[in-house]
Amino acid sequence: MQVFDIFLLEAVVNGILLGGILALLALGLNLVFGVIDVVWICYAELIMLGMYAVYYGHNVFGWPLWLALVFGVAVVAVLGALLHQFVIRPVLAAEPINQLLVTGGVLFFLQAVATLAFGIEFKNIGIRLPQLSVGEMYLSVARLIAFLVALAGMIGMYLFLTRSYLGTAIRAISQDRAIMPLMGVNPNRIFLITSALGGGLAGLAACLLVLQYDIHPAIGLTFGPITFMVCVMGGLGNMIGGFIAAFIFAQFISVGGFFLHIEWGYVIAFVFFIGMMFWRPQGILGSK
Amino acid sequence: MLKLSNVSAGYGSFQALFDTSLEVNAGETVAVIGPNGAGKTTLLRVISRLIDASAGEMTMEARSLNTVPSHEVIAYGIAHVPENRRLFPRLSVEDNLRMGAYVPSARANFAERLERVYALFPRMKERRKQLAGTLSGGEQQMCAIGRALMSGPKLLLLDEPSAGLAPVVVQAIFEVVRKMSAEGYTVLIVEQNVQQVLKVADRAYLLETGRIKLSGRADELRENDAIKKSYLGL
Numbered sequence: 001m002q003v004f005d006i007f008l009l010e011a012v013v014n015g016i017l018l019g020g021i022l023a024l025l026a027l028g029l030n031l032v033f034g035v036i037d038v039v040w041i042c043y044a045e046l047i048m049l050g051m052y053a054v055y056y057g058h059n060v061f062g063w064p065l066w067l068a069l070v071f072g073v074a075v076v077a078v079l080g081a082l083l084h085q086f087v088i089r090p091v092l093a094a095e096p097i098n099q100l101l102v103t104g105g106v107l108f109f110l111q112a113v114a115t116l117a118f119g120i121e122f123k124n125i126g127i128r129l130p131q132l133s134v135g136e137m138y139l140s141v142a143r144l145i146a147f148l149v150a151l152a153g154m155i156g157m158y159l160f161l162t163r164s165y166l167g168t169a170i171r172a173i174s175q176d177r178a179i180m181p182l183m184g185v186n187p188n189r190i191f192l193i194t195s196a197l198g199g200g201l202a203g204l205a206a207c208l209l210v211l212q213y214d215i216h217p218a219i220g221l222t223f224g225p226i227t228f229m230v231c232v233m234g235g236l237g238n239m240i241g242g243f244i245a246a247f248i249f250a251q252f253i254s255v256g257g258f259f260l261h262i263e264w265g266y267v268i269a270f271v272f273f274i275g276m277m278f279w280r281p282q283g284i285l286g287s288k
Numbered sequence: 289m290l291k292l293s294n295v296s297a298g299y300g301s302f303q304a305l306f307d308t309s310l311e312v313n314a315g316e317t318v319a320v321i322g323p324n325g326a327g328k329t330t331l332l333r334v335i336s337r338l339i340d341a342s343a344g345e346m347t348m349e350a351r352s353l354n355t356v357p358s359h360e361v362i363a364y365g366i367a368h369v370p371e372n373r374r375l376f377p378r379l380s381v382e383d384n385l386r387m388g389a390y391v392p393s394a395r396a397n398f399a400e401r402l403e404r405v406y407a408l409f410p411r412m413k414e415r416r417k418q419l420a421g422t423l424s425g426g427e428q429q430m431c432a433i434g435r436a437l438m439s440g441p442k443l444l445l446l447d448e449p450s451a452g453l454a455p456v457v458v459q460a461i462f463e464v465v466r467k468m469s470a471e472g473y474t475v476l477i478v479e480q481n482v483q484q485v486l487k488v489a490d491r492a493y494l495l496e497t498g499r500i501k502l503s504g505r506a507d508e509l510r511e512n513d514a515i516k517k518s519y520l521g522l
């Protein structure tokens with residue numbers, strides 16, 4: 001019975017660590033949706049490209065890991081800004097369905113480009129972090145790092161949004177876009193900065209995922225859907241809701257996987273998601 | 289200070305403003321009165337460059353405003369309190385005021401101007417942590433005026449500050465306008481409450497169906513028969 005308890009505790013702790021990375025994944029998507037009111041369907045593909053950027057920096061160009069990670073964040077931040085300028089901006093006034101379709105198109109475009117450019121074989125950066133034993137539990141150091149960085153990223157984001165002029169403008173523009181010029185704010189500039197920030201957060205997630213997973217052109221499909229589910233369950237665009245939903249989801253996956261089989265953890269989490277959509281379609285903290 | 293010469297403007301094929309000329313001198317409080325749909329709000333939106341003038345010239349302190357992007361108008365010393373206040377409802381009162389001081393030149397004076405706004409509206413200081421959307425109508429109007437003052441404007445554009453407010457609150461708002469004129473602010477105020485606004489303004493223009501029909505000193509217009517009949521109910 002005691003051994004059972006320790007394994008259960010290990011599952012709970014692993015769930016918390018997984019929750020951190022899910023929360024970070026949701027953060028960038030929620031930021032962009034909350035501010036610009038457009039869903040980046042291709043969000044996970046941006047992360048995929050970020051993972052390749054880290055791989056190329058570290059393994060192909062031979063840069064030190066830290067530089068390759070910074071490069072990964074920068075690449076996705078720039079991609080986010082480009083995505084806004086050339087894809088989102090022309091359809092800002094269009095119907096939401098058109099915006100979904102166009103970013104959905106970008107998803108397949110990016111997957112195809114990655115397949116052509118990088119090939120379909122799995123790549124990894126060749127760094128495997130050890131397991132950490134705490135008492136009688138085993139925890140993945142990569143997950144622990146991911147959790148801590150995700151937490152720091154979210155706290156940094158919160159402070160930025162609440163304490164700086166730019167952050168205040170980012171919160172304000174989602175509430176009344178039309179009068180921003182009267183404050184001396186150029187709305188398009190704020191949208192570009194927000195897109196770069198959303199991209200930067202996706203890049204940060206890429207840096208953490210690349211420590212744990214192999215890279216391939218379709219890897220976006222493994223965590224894209226779950227990111228969307230976390231965002232929707234938290235209330236799309238609501239960053240605090242996304243944070244809470246990420247930890248709930250992660251517990252379902254981790255503890256559900258502990259009682260049954262690891263794949264069953266996902267099944268339970270998805271069933272829970274579907275149930276939630278009937279019960280509270282606007283999400284935990286959503287209002288729409 | 290502000291000068292409009294023969295300005296026309298509209299929305300698409302609909303023209304709302306015809307050949308309008310108007311002037312505001314430093315230190316003055318100038319009112320634009322007229323019925324609903326006369327083009328009063330359009331006039332302020334043209335000055336703030338939220339919509340383009342289709343003809344005419346606009347200058348602020350002898351510098352042309354005609355092609356200035358709307359988000360740079362504030363750098364010319366013009367702050368606009370829009371129709372329906374348009375606060376950011378889910379930001380606190382203080383964050384709304386912070387948005388008013390967004391331009392880099394205003395950020396340096398944030399603390400000092402905040403004190404000035406709080407001195408003018410002590411209620412805003414009490415409610416500074418409260419979400420702006422939860423304020424009463426009169427408080428929201430005060431917050432909106434305070435937000436505009438945070439940029440340190442030379443000219444304040446007020447769009448119907450008394451609209452939708454209870455009579456006693458209307459009194460308080462006009463008291464604020466009077467106080468600001470006394471402190472030396474230059475104000476261009478658009479109002480339907482003709483009786484009240486002519487008491488606080490130095491001069492006024494009457495705008496009807498997009499055209500200036502009459503202008504003059506506020507005390508003279510109050511005695512004008514046409515205005516008495518149509519707007520003052522006398």
